[in-house]
Amino acid sequence: MTVDETTATAAGSDPLDRLGFLLARHGAIANSRVHHAFETCGLALRQGTALMLLGTSGFMSQRTLAAALEVDPSIMVGILNDLESAHLVERRRDPSDRRRHIVAITQEGRCLLAKAQQAVTDVEEGLFADLTPEEITALRGLLARVRTSPRDPVCFEQ
Secondary structure, three states: OOHHHHHHHHHOOOHHHOHHHHHHHHHHHHHHHHHHHHHOOOOOHHHHHHHHHHHHHOEEEHHHHHHHHOOOHHHHHHHHHHHHHOOOEEEEEEOOEEEEEEEEEOHHHHHHHHHHHHHHHHHHHHHOOOOOHHHHHHHHHHHHHOOOOOOOOOOOOO
């Protein structure tokens, strides 16, 4: 059975039951809830994501952080300016390469990160409350196999 046949069979007569629509709808809801979780901590999505990435390693180069967030370096500067003004991160020159900036999470940043991570955990627990741990693992594996690319355009409707 082809993907089209499987989708058509599963979708029945309701075109909105198509897998693409279901994934888009659930993804949009999850995205909205995660945005709200970060906002309750006073963070924008990219700021919260940057803190989460820095929380893992403690520090990374500004360029590496921009690549991980998939943002232009000029956008990264704005994100870091806001985080630095709030004393959540600090930037310093790399002693081995003065052209490179290292971004490090501060203790204040770690405290806010803990709150943000809990807020995101609460969102995930609500979203996946009806799934077993095995189903969550299976879902993660299936989503990893969906053919998308970081280069794919993403449209955020407001």
